[in-house]
Amino acid sequence: MQYPETEAVASRFEAIDESASTNAALRVLSSDTEAWPHLSVLLTDNQTAGRGRLDRSWVSPAGSALAISVLLRELPSSPEAMGWIPLIAGVAMAQAVSAQLPGHDVGVKWPNDVLVDGRKISGILAESTGGAVVVGAGVNTAMTEKQLPVPTATSFAVLGESADADLLVAAYVGRLGDLVASLVTWGDAVRSGVHAAVSARCASLGREVDVSLPDGTVLHGTALRLESDGRLCVRSDGIEHLIAAGDVVHARLK
Structure with missing residues (x-):
């Protein structure tokens, strides 16, 4: 071709x-x-x-x-x-x-x-x-x-x-x-x-997500926004977590 x-x-x-x-x-x-x-x-x-x-x-x-x-x-x-x-x-x-x-x-x-x-x-x-x-x-x-x-x-x-x-x-x-x-x-x-x-274009924002962390735990929450450095802000149980690219295995859309 x-x-x-x-x-x-x-x-x-x-x-x-x-x-x-x-x-x-x-x-x-x-x-x-x-x-x-x-x-x-x-x-x-x-x-x-x-x-x-x-x-x-x-x-x-x-x-x-x-x-x-x-x-x-x-x-x-x-x-x-x-x-x-x-x-x-x-x-x-x-x-x-x-x-x-x-x-x-x-x-x-x-x-x-x-x-x-x-x-x-x-x-x-x-x-x-x-x-x-x-x-x-x-x-x-x-x-x-x-x-x-x-x-x-x-x-x-x-x-x-x-x-x-x-x-x-x-x-x-x-x-x-x-x-x-x-x-x-x-x-x-x-x-x-x-x-x-x-x-x-980010389909994750505003959605419930499951984020697999390096220690084997899974963070469940709502993806709120992208930080100035591209990290994903996820609110879980009232706490905002900033997820770096190297820490995320997947963010599964619900």
Whole structure:
């Protein structure tokens, strides 16, 4: 398949037949700073050993999903602003998916799973490499109901739609680049508009959630808001808890 729209947005674009992990491959390639500049993209529809958050494996039948990795070199200087990168990617993917699924409810389950009508269609993993960040995203495109990894997942095919992969990736990369650029320019999520953009797409806010904590306990409460650094504020038994990205296994919508 050709990707002319994506090639017009990305600084460099490579589609490969197969990859164990596009994130791992792009991390290696990123050592060549001239050949792989900011907003370079590596893509495959046959990823054989992908990883999700918390080292979960992510494997799908060949041709059933896209694995997209984007290299970010132009990054905000503050650690607080850097924490928004995964959330920005979730919003960018949600907007790209929504453009091809009119009439469906598309949102982001904090911090960065993209849901369609409450079921996961995409997951994102951001990884630092040297002075850069590689943002990996998996999108279920042609996956059938039987091929879905869990009952709470979905795909374009299950929804009765055929994804335009080129337009999907181009929209995602373009929006990701724009949001990162705004964050770099303004230096913080509020002034850049990133906080508002992520909050507007966050399907967790205002809902009852279960948050699995590192000590094995589960916090049940209501997701109230996003803090200035992207942490999720959850009120449980009258107490507000601030949940950092590294502490959350999942936030299950009720």
